[in-house]
Every structure is written in structure tokens, then in C-alpha cells.
């Protein structure tokens with residue numbers, strides 16, 4: 001199972017078997033839809049009727065758990081008489097359901113009816129996460145991904161108890177979220193993508209559907225509007241945002257660090273006030289990510305005044321600020337999350353320390369460990385390698401609590417695995433880079449330090465292969481793993 005639960009004990013003489021007469025019970029309305037969705041999934045591969053009822057069933061979902069389980073914790077018991085999953089919240093129950101699905105045989109994930117038997121070795125589990133932030137990022141700018149593609153991505157990552165989806169929505173190559181007060185951002189700025197093909201953008205209805213579907217999987221969307229660099233698509237759409245008032249061409253290459261909003265113009269901040277307001281309105285979570293990375297053509301003095309002004313515009317919308325670690329050079333508002341994307345360079349580490357000194361917390365995305373767009377090895381046909389090759393072991397075998405010298409463990413909110421899509425123009429390619437590395441990052445975010453061990457993890461990861469085959473996931477069959 002991935003992530004490894006906090007505690008698990010076998011019940012040696014007990015086996016649960018899901019049989020045709022089974023039912024799914026929910027003790028309260030808060031978990032009724034979770035029960036209905038579980039039933040729908042299990043019906044596909046078992047062919048059983050699996051009625052959903054109020055009260056106890058063969059599989060019972062309940063929010064009667066102790067508050068000490070926390071928002072995401074749950075207890076699961078599987079024995080000869082049935083399965084119970086108990087949380088203190090519906091979210092905890094949902095995390096427990098992801099565990100139940102992994103306890104069942106891999107064929108449970110098949111799209112059509114399979115033979116079974118559908119057995120689970122008797123067990124009790126008591127589980128809760130190590131970190132509250134366990135994210136994945138999808139770059140929908142370099143290549144655009146449709147709502148349906150993003151939904152499949154959400155469904156696949158939710159299986160590993162990921163709870164944040166960071167969407168990188170704006171960059172040099174495209175602006176992908178509708179802003180009614182600045183319509184050319186998507187109409188023109190979203191029209192292309194890397195390589196020059198047609199891009200795309202999410203309407204407000206599209207984005208609402210992504211937020212809703214993520215929410216159904218207890219995943220909060222973190223929208224990123226990258227500023228002041230990575231803004232060519234905005235500058236091309238509205239020349240008033242450039243320093244010289246001249247619109248650049250749309251850009252479909254893959255260089256970084258050449259664009260900047262005009263940090264000295266009042267119009268820039270009027271623009272950002274509108275953008276952050278409309279983006280905040282489309283967001284159910286408490287974070288808006290303002291980017292801040294690689295602003296190489298923004299004079300540094302200007303950058304240091306830009307970041308607090310932009311951050312204040314996010315705070316004005318009642319949201320907390322998130323940004324890449326470069327923003328820590330500037331004063332940050334209370335509650336800011338700084339996203340570390342350094343490798344082992346001292347400059348990045350110093351900025352992480354500076355972030356913590358000003359009261360910010362950190363989400364860790366070390367590029368040489370957690371960047372899902374790095375090649376696995378020299379032979380990987382996709383991806384980049386500026387941060388090195390990131391094998392499955394390299395991505396798993398590190399400790400968030402001790403990664404950055406001088407940063408205390410208490411300052412770490414969690415981990416996030418970013419996927420940049422310069423080389424990835426379809427979902428099969430995305431899946432190839434995400435699987436099998438994402439489950440390892442998810443485990444670093446969820447499981448207790450004592451459960452983390454590369455050799456034993458390898459064996460558990462091998463067990464995911466048949467599940468991905470049943471789901472049609474285009475995973476990389478890395479030679480590091482003895483796939484079953």
C-alpha cells in the first residue's frame with residue numbers, strides 16, 4: 001500500500017470477502033456521496049449490485065470517529081464480518097476509502113467485470129498524515145490540458161492521498177484562466193502553446209468544474225498566476241503592461257526569464273487587483289500562488305517592491321499568499337507559504353532560511369528530487385535534465401524534515417511534486433513522468449518517518465503496476481523496480 005499507513009496490524013485468522021450480496025452503508029449524510037461513488041467504482045469490476053443504504057452495511061463508512069483522528073485521519077478494520085472505515089470528518093473517510101481500494105486485488109480497478117475473488121486479509125489500520133500539504137503541480141501553460149484530462153489526472157493522484165492540486169495557469173506561452181475584466185488574456189494570450197499549436201483556456205464554467213471535481217476527491221486547487229516574470233502571454237495581450245508600451249509577439253519556445261510586467265506602472269497593480277479578485281472568486285481554497293520565480297529581467301530593486309505590493313493584492317482578497325522561494329527576498333505577509341524549488345544550492349537554501357525567519361512556512365519541491373519533468377535516466381525520451389536525472393530512488397529517498405540546513409522541521413508544511421510540460425503534449429506523456437514517481441512524494445508527505453525505507457518501498461511500488469495496467473495508466477516501467 002502507498003502511502004504506508006501510520007500503523008497497521010494484521011488480524012491473522014480473519015479474511016474479508018466481498019460477495020454478491022454485499023451492501024455499502026453510510027451512517028450519515030456527510031459520507032453518503034462517498035459511499036455512492038465507491039459503490040459505482042466497485043460495481044464496474046465486481047458486477048455486484050452493491051446497494052447503498054443508511055446505517056451499517058457490509059462496508060460501513062462513518063464519521064463517528066474521535067476528533068483526535070484529525071481532519072484527514074481514519075481507522076479501518078477489515079475482518080470476516082465486514083469492513084468499517086471511521087473518520088472524524090468526511091475527508092478522513094475519503095482517505096480511508098483510498099486505502100480500502102488498495103487493499104482489494106488490483107483487478108478491482110478494471111473497467112469491466114472480473115472474476116474475483118475479492119478478498120482482503122484481516123487488518124486494522126489507524127492512519128493520519130505526517131504533513132498537511134501534499135501537492136502535485138500541473139503546468140497547463142506550456143501545453144494546455146482539457147478539463148477531462150485534468151479530471152483524470154486528479155482521479156489518479158487522489159489515490160495516493162494527494163490533497164493539493166497546484167495549477168500553473170499563466171506563463172510566457174499562454175494564459176489559461178478566464179478573467180472577464182481583461183478578456184484578451186485568454187482570447188489572444190491563450191491561443192497558442194509550445195511548438196505553435198492551438199492552446200486553450202478554461203472558461204469560468206470549466207474552472208468551476210475542475211474545482212468541483214477536485215473537491216469531490218478532497219483536493220484543493222491552488223491557482224498560480226506567475227508574476228512579475230513568465231508573463232509574455234499577458235504582455236502580448238495588453239501592451240500597457242510592458243515598460244515601453246510595445247506588445248511582444250506571442251511566444252511558443254521554451255526559454256525562461258525574458259519577460260516582466262512593468263513593475264513601476266500603476267496600471268500593473270490595477271491589472272493584478274482585477275486578476276487576483278477574479279481568480280480568488282474562482283477558488284474554494286485559501287491560497288493564491290503569485291509565482292515570483294526567474295524574474296531575471298525585473299531589476300532586483302523593483303522586484304523587492306513588486307512582491308509585497310502583489311502579495312497585498314492577494315491578501316486583499318482574503319487569501320493567503322504562496323510563491324516560489326525567490327519571493328522570500330522581499331517582505332512577506334503573515335501566513336505566506338514559500339515553495340522551495342532549489343537543489344542543493346546555497347542561494348536557494350539561504351532564501352528558504354530567510355522565509356522562515358520572517359514567519360513563512362515551506363512547501364518543499366526540490367527540483368533534483370520532486371520535479372516530475374526531470375528525466376529518469378539518460379534514455380528517458382521525454383522531459384528535461386537541468387536539475388539532474390531523477391530516478392525513482394532519487395525522488396523517494398530524502399527527508400523533508402532535514403532537507404535544508406538551518407530550516408527547522410516545524411517550518412515544513414509538506415511537499416509538492418511539480419510537473420512542467422515543455423516536452424509533454426498529451427496525457428499519456430504526463431502519466432509516464434508522473435508514475436511511478438508521484439506515489440513516492442505522496443508517501444513522503446503522508447507516512448511517518450519510521451515507515452520510509454527505499455527497499456521495502458520498492459516492493460510496495462511493484463504492487464501498483466497491475467493497478468495502473470487495469471486503469472490504462474501509461475506508467476514508466478523503471479528497471480529499478482521488480483514489476484510483478
Ligand code: ACM
Nearest residue numbers: 293294324341367
Ligand atoms: C521553477 O521551476 N521555475 C519554479
